Amino acid sequence: MDPLEALVAQIQGLSSSSADIARLHTILKQSDDSLRSNSSRLSPIFSLIDPSIHSLGFLYVLDAFTSTSVSNQQQAEELVPIITRFISGCSVEQIRLAPEKFIYVCKRLKDQVMLLEAPIRGVAPMFTALRKLQVSTEHLTPLHADFLLLCLLAKSYKTGLSILDDDVFEVDHPRDLYLYCYYGGMICIGQKRFQKALDLLHNVVTAPMTMMNAIVIEAYKKYVLVSLIRHGLFSTSLPKYCSPLAQRNLKPFCQNPYIEMAHTYSTGKVADLEAFVNANADKFESDNNLGLAKQVVSSMYKRNIQRLTQTYLTLSLEDIANTVHLNSAKEAEMHVLQMIQDGEIYATINQKDGMVRFLEDPEQYKTCEMIEHIDSSIHRIMALSKKLTATDEQIACDHLYLSKVGRERQRYDFDDYDVPQKFNI
Amino acid sequence: MDGDDDISGQMIDEIYANGGEETDQRSRRAIMSGDQLDIEAYAALYSGRTKIMRLLFIANSSKNPTVQLDALRMAYDEIKKGENTQLFREVVQKIDGRLGPNYDMDLSWCEVVERKAEQKKERLENELNAYRTNLIKESIRMGYNDFGDFYYSHGQLGDAFKSYVRTRDYCTTSKHIIHMCLSTILVSIEMGQFSHVSSYVSKAEQGTDPLDPITISKLRCAAGLANLETKKYKLAARKFLETGPELGSHYNEVIAAQDVATYGGLCALATFDRAELKSKVIDNSNFRNFLELVPEVRELINDFYSSHYASCLEYLGNLKANLLLDIHLHDHVETLYDQIRHKALIQYTHPFVSVDLNMMANAFKTTVVGLEKELEALITDNQIQARIDSHNKILYARHADQRNATFQRVLETGREFDRDVRSMLLRSNLIKHDYNIRASRKL
Numbered sequence: 125m126d127p128l129e130a131l132v133a134q135i136q137g138l139s140s141s142s143a144d145i146a147r148l149h150t151i152l153k154q155s156d157d158s159l160r161s162n163s164s165r166l167s168p169i170f171s172l173i174d175p176s177i178h179s180l181g182f183l184y185v186l187d188a189f190t191s192t193s194v195s196n197q198q199q200a201e202e203l204v205p206i207i208t209r210f211i212s213g214c215s216v217e218q219i220r221l222a223p224e225k226f227i228y229v230c231k232r233l234k235d236q237v238m239l240l241e242a243p244i245r246g247v248a249p250m251f252t253a254l255r256k257l258q259v260s261t262e263h264l265t266p267l268h269a270d271f272l273l274l275c276l277l278a279k280s281y282k283t284g285l286s287i288l289d290d291d292v293f294e295v296d297h298p299r300d301l302y303l304y305c306y307y308g309g310m311i312c313i314g315q316k317r318f319q320k321a322l323d324l325l326h327n328v329v330t331a332p333m334t335m336m337n338a339i340v341i342e343a344y345k346k347y348v349l350v351s352l353i354r355h356g357l358f359s360t361s362l363p364k365y366c367s368p369l370a371q372r373n374l375k376p377f378c379q380n381p382y383i384e385m386a387h388t389y390s391t392g393k394v395a396d397l398e399a400f401v402n403a404n405a406d407k408f409e410s411d412n413n414l415g416l417a418k419q420v421v422s423s424m425y426k427r428n429i430q431r432l433t434q435t436y437l438t439l440s441l442e443d444i445a446n447t448v449h450l451n452s453a454k455e456a457e458m459h460v461l462q463m464i465q466d467g468e469i470y471a472t473i474n475q476k477d478g479m480v481r482f483l484e485d486p487e488q489y490k491t492c493e494m495i496e497h498i499d500s501s502i503h504r505i506m507a508l509s510k511k512l513t514a515t516d517e518q519i520a521c522d523h524l525y526l527s528k529v530g531r532e533r534q535r536y537d538f539d540d541y542d543v544p545q546k547f548n549i
Numbered sequence: 550m551d552g553d554d555d556i557s558g559q560m561i562d563e564i565y566a567n568g569g570e571e572t573d574q575r576s577r578r579a580i581m582s583g584d585q586l587d588i589e590a591y592a593a594l595y596s597g598r599t600k601i602m603r604l605l606f607i608a609n610s611s612k613n614p615t616v617q618l619d620a621l622r623m624a625y626d627e628i629k630k631g632e633n634t635q636l637f638r639e640v641v642q643k644i645d646g647r648l649g650p651n652y653d654m655d656l657s658w659c660e661v662v663e664r665k666a667e668q669k670k671e672r673l674e675n676e677l678n679a680y681r682t683n684l685i686k687e688s689i690r691m692g693y694n695d696f697g698d699f700y701y702s703h704g705q706l707g708d709a710f711k712s713y714v715r716t717r718d719y720c721t722t723s724k725h726i727i728h729m730c731l732s733t734i735l736v737s738i739e740m741g742q743f744s745h746v747s748s749y750v751s752k753a754e755q756g757t758d759p760l761d762p763i764t765i766s767k768l769r770c771a772a773g774l775a776n777l778e779t780k781k782y783k784l785a786a787r788k789f790l791e792t793g794p795e796l797g798s799h800y801n802e803v804i805a806a807q808d809v810a811t812y813g814g815l816c817a818l819a820t821f822d823r824a825e826l827k828s829k830v831i832d833n834s835n836f837r838n839f840l841e842l843v844p845e846v847r848e849l850i851n852d853f854y855s856s857h858y859a860s861c862l863e864y865l866g867n868l869k870a871n872l873l874l875d876i877h878l879h880d881h882v883e884t885l886y887d888q889i890r891h892k893a894l895i896q897y898t899h900p901f902v903s904v905d906l907n908m909m910a911n912a913f914k915t916t917v918v919g920l921e922k923e924l925e926a927l928i929t930d931n932q933i934q935a936r937i938d939s940h941n942k943i944l945y946a947r948h949a950d951q952r953n954a955t956f957q958r959v960l961e962t963g964r965e966f967d968r969d970v971r972s973m974l975l976r977s978n979l980i981k982h983d984y985n986i987r988a989s990r991k992l
Contacts, residue, residue, distance in 0.1 A: 293974050295982060301975070327972055332980050365976065435928045437936040437945060479940045489956040501963045508970050515974060519981075524988060 128162060128169070131155055135173055135181030142217075145180060149221055152184045159188035167202075175210040179218035182210055187225045190232040200236040207233045208249045216256050226257060227266050234270045244278035247271070251283065262293040269303035276307055276314075284311040288320065293511075302328050302339040309346060313416065318354040325350060329374070330366045340370065341377050342411070348382040349416045353423040358386040381407050385420070394424050394449050425450070425459055426468060433469055433482040441478045453478060586871050588619050592627075597802035598701070598739060601627050601636060606876045608643065618648060625652050632666060633704040634659045666703055673699060690719035697732060710736045710745075723758040731764070734771045738803055743775040750775070766796035770804050774877060777812060782885065783820040789813030790829050794838040810839035812878060814846040818853060819888035823896070826854060858893045859914045865889065894923060895932055898944060906942040917942060 131151075138148040159166070166189045175182045186207065207229060219226045230253050237246035250271040257265045268287065275284035288308045295301045305328040312321035328343040351358045360383060362371050375383065381404040388400045401408070401417050408414040428448040432439060441453035441460075450456050460480055463469045470483040487494070519525055588607065592600055601624050608620040621644050628637050641654045677692035693716040700709035713732045720726045730753035737745040750772045753760075760768075773788035790813050796806060817830050830836060830850060840847040845864050852861035865886060873879050897912065898904055906924075910917045924944065927933045936947045 291971055293971075293978060295975070295978055298979055298982070301979065323968055323972075327975060330972070330976070332976060332983065334983070365973075431929070435925050435937060437938040438940040440939060443939060477940065482936075484950075485953070487953070489953060498960070501960070501967075505963055505967060508967060512970055512974065515977065519977075524984070 127155070127158055128166075131159070131181075132169055132172055135178050145218060145221070148180060152181065156184065156188070159184060160191055162188075170206055175213040176215060179210075179214040180221060182214070183219055183222055183225050183229065186210060186229050190229060197240060200239050204233065204236050204240065204245060207236075208245075211249045211253045211256075214256065219256065220259075223257060226253070230267055231270060234274060237274065238277070243274045244280060246274045247278050247280055247283055250274055251287075254287070259294075261290045264292045264295045264300055264304060266297065266300045269300050269307060272304060272307035272311060276310055279314075281311050281314045284308070285315060285317075288312065288324070298331065298333065299337075299339075301331065302337070302343070306339050306343045306346075309343065309350070313346070313350060318350055321350050322347070322354055329370065330363060332367050333369060334367075336369060336373050341374065344374050345378050345382050345411060345413060346416065348378065348386055349413060349420055352386060352389050352420045353416075356423070356427045357390065358383075360386070380404075385417070389420065389424065392424075392428070394421065394428075397421050397424055426463060429459060429463060430469060433471070436482060438479050438481045441473075441480060444480065586616070586874060588616065588623065592623055594798075594805035594807065595801050598631075598633075598704075599802055599804075601631075601633075602739070603876055605636075605640070605643075607874045610874055610879070618644075622648055622652060629655075629658070632662050632702050634662055635704045666699075669699060686719045686721060690716045690725065693719070694728075694732070697736075701736060706736055706740045710740065723756040726756055727753055727760065727764060731767065734768075735803060738771065738774060741778075743778045746771055746775040762793055762795045763797075763799050766793045767800045767803075769793075770796065770800055770809060773809075773812065774804065777816065777877060777881065780881070780884070782816040782881075782888075786813055786816035786820055787829075790817065790833060790836050792835075792839075794835055806839055807842045808875070808877075810836075810843045811846055811872070811875075814840065814843070814850055815878075815885050815889070818850055819885045819892065823854070826850070853889075853893065856897070858897060858912055861893065862890065862913065890923075891927060891932065894927060898924075898933055898935060898946070901944075902946050904944040906937075906944060909944070 134148065134151055138144040138151075166185055169185055170182075173182050173185070190203065190207075211230070211233075230250065233249060234246055237243055250267060254265060254267045254271055257267060271287065272284050275281060284307075288311065292301075292304070305324040309321045309324040309328070312318070312324065325343050325347040328340055329347055331340075333340065348358055360375060362374070381400070385397075385400060385404075388397050398421055401421055405414060405417075408417045425448055429444065432444065432447060441456045444460065445451070445453050445456040448456065448459075450459065457473060460469070460471060460473060464471055464473075470485055472481045472483065473479075474481065586607070588604070592604055595603060604620045604624040604627070608617045608624065611617050611620070621640060625637075625640050625644065625648075628640055637659065638654075641652075644652050646653060673692065673695055677689070677696065680688040680692050693712050697709045697712035697716070700706070700712060710733060713729055713736060716725070716729050720729055730749045733749045734746050734753075737743065737749070750768050753764075753768055769788050769792045773785045773792070776782070776785035776788060789809050792809050792813075796809065798806065813836065814830065817826060821829065831854060840850075845868060849861045849864035849868075852858070852864070869882060869886070872882050893913070897909060906917050906920060910920045913920065921937060921939070921942075924933065924935075924937060928935060928937070934947055934949065935944050937944055
């Protein structure tokens with residue numbers, strides 16, 4: 125007990141100023157092993173130290189405590205509130221001194237919460253943890269992916285969406301990004317924000333990578349389906365900036381049934397598409413994509429009806445049903461009604477004549493809201509351009525870049541790439 | 550009120566009435582007309598091998614047995630005048646004894662012809678070898694020419710082509726070159742290799758000496774045929790329209806003047822816009838001479854220009870059966886007809902803000918439902934800017950709202966830029982991270 129008591133005293137004493145905390149940090153690092161070996165006896169300490177003042181110490185103790193595997197529910201029940209309390213109370217500067225430990229602790233929280241089968245208990249703490257760990261909102265931490273996973277499991281999509289609205293520019297580890305974008309895409313699909321889902325999945329699929337991984341393949345499958353729902357077409361050629369590995373290998377993995385589905389979709393016949401989905405239902409089911417596949421089928425009806433708005437001013441419900449291959453005018457009415465409510469088409473239904481009248485998009489681009497929207501978009505894009513120029517300048521001053529250019533100096537004109545002598549290798 | 554109805558009724562009649570006064574013109578005998586093709590008159594327009602090929606084609610495509618037998622009989626007579634035993638055998642097989650004992654296999658004739666051919670070939674070879682050892686350019690050229698003619702008359706078109714091409718090295722004057730080009734063009738048309746036709750036409754036209762007008766017309770016709778076969782209808786129309794009336798019957802071994810009129814007229818109608826149609830076809834005095842030979846085509850062009858669509862389409866329908874028997878045009882009849890019909894529909898709707906579909910269906914002598922389907926296809930293709938009011942059966946012209954479209958495009962471009970730049974920055978960050986890791990691992 126003695127070394128532990130001494131440690132506790134030190135934690136309590138040295139947590140006031142930044143110099144003290146630095147000293148505390150070194151002491152804690154040294155006593156890390158002893159903490160871990162005594163992990164079973166650490167639980168009383170939690171009552172002695174306060175998470176908001178003694179955050180660093182608390183973190184180390186917590187880390188040692190959770191390093192033993194917790195496999196039964198009762199221990200998890202005890203542990204979760206401790207961690208939650210810690211996260212909500214801890215001070216930001218102190219935990220940023222030991223980020224890996226913090227991440228480790230949060231991941232353990234996630235495990236506990238999943239063990240207890242109550243992921244919703246982990247959503248709020250993870251959110252706070254995430255915000256505290258982030259250096260800026262553009263920074264992606266490993267916690268993002270776990271947070272989104274918990275949101276998915278707990279079905280609290282809206283909280284997940286609030287995180288997704290932040291732009292991400294700095295990434296610690298590519299794997300975090302893949303998971304973040306993949307789970308983010310799934311959340312957006314759940315909220316029916318297909319464009320955003322498409323962007324996120326596109327980021328995964330086109331990210332530079334050195335080896336194939338399963339996340340990218342799953343993401344690609346969903347990408348195919350969401351692209352069909354949103355745009356009605358899917359081009360199998362990936363853009364040039366994709367890694368060559370992806371370009372070569374993604375297609376064979378996802379050929380059947382996803383790319384075949386894209387082919388069937390392009391023929392435009394709903395009956396074929398439905399038959400295809402039914403035939404391959406078990407494959408979709410095993411990838412958990414059956415719901416998405418069914419949405420693809422219904423999107424085809426929508427697309428056909430939308431095409432009708434381009435050619436007709438008024439059309440009877442009978443004719444709509446015939447053109448779009450629906451079974452009856454009543455079904456056609458339901459579809460059109462749904463689309464009007466969702467804002468996908470502008471029309472009025474005249475039930476007396478059984479006619480639908482297609483209207484123009486009433487947006488006149490004259491309102492104040494529209495002007496504000498355009499204005500804010502312009503500002504946003506200008507900020508983005510500035511950021512791009514700044515990044516460009518930063519790279520141009522980077523040591524590694526200059527040395528590489530200097531090495532290949534013979535290839536370029538002397539005038540264009542005037543590199544100082546010291547970078548010539 | 551009644552008076553108004555009467556007047557408007559008359560106006561309506563004018564819009565879609567089929568010209569009643571055309572019927573007596575149709576009784577004027579014309580070769581390519583709506584009536585049953587008069588094979589003898591048709592065949593009289595041509596000479597040489599093309600006559601035989603055309604007759605055989607008619608025999609193959611026609612469903613009418615009398616027409617078939619007629620065509621085959623005339624083909625037999627024509628072949629007997631020449632020296633092509635291969636074609637002779639084919640024709641006899643097709644006749645199959647249906648025309649009586651006079652038109653059976655005449656083996657003796659075949660043997661005689663073939664023996665004569667052998668002798669002639671030997672003689673020509675000896676002569677050619679003699680000339681070649683003597684190195685007299687003109688004689689060598691004539692020798693190869695004779696070879697070419699010999700092969701051509703015996704139906705060995707590939708060898709004929711090669712022989713004619715060989716004369717090129719021995720051509721001294723531009724007249725020789727023209728002669729060579731015309732011969733190769735003839736053989737290429739018979740073989741169906743129209744790329745050669747185009748290249749030799751351009752070669753002939755590049756000659757330094759001015760060509761006489763008949764040759765110019767011949768070359769233009771050949772070029773037009775080549776364009777027609779490669780489906781470049783607009784260029785084909787232009788070439789046919791530039792053909793001078795001096796052509797007359799000088800190019801009967803390939804094409805008749807009636808054909809120039811028909812091909813040129815139909816291609817022009819399918820591809821020219823109104824201004825071009827008026828200036829190059831209707832006001833073209835040269836081409837008018839050709840059109841006189843096929844009054845139906847002239848009438849249908851005039852009807853199209855003056856918006857009498859029903860009668861125009863009726864003429865087209867009548868001509869169709871006979872056009873399908875023409876060896877150069879039969880593949881293209883459907884396409885050209887579709888194009889002409891679409892142009893008629895587009896032209897009809899172009900000047901109006903709203904069009905009553907019932908009246909339009911009357912004008913085109915079709916049903917409202919069918920018309921709606923055709924219009925839908927044209928609107929989806931963006932050839933007509935309009936919307937259909939299916940309830941009241943009216944077509945409303947619709948002009949795109951530029952202002953809204955511009956705003957939408959602006960917002961969309963902004964979004965795309967935003968998205969692309971963000972992903973780029975993300976990717977560059979990943980690459981930098983990866984590079985840093987690799988660099989640190991190396992160090």
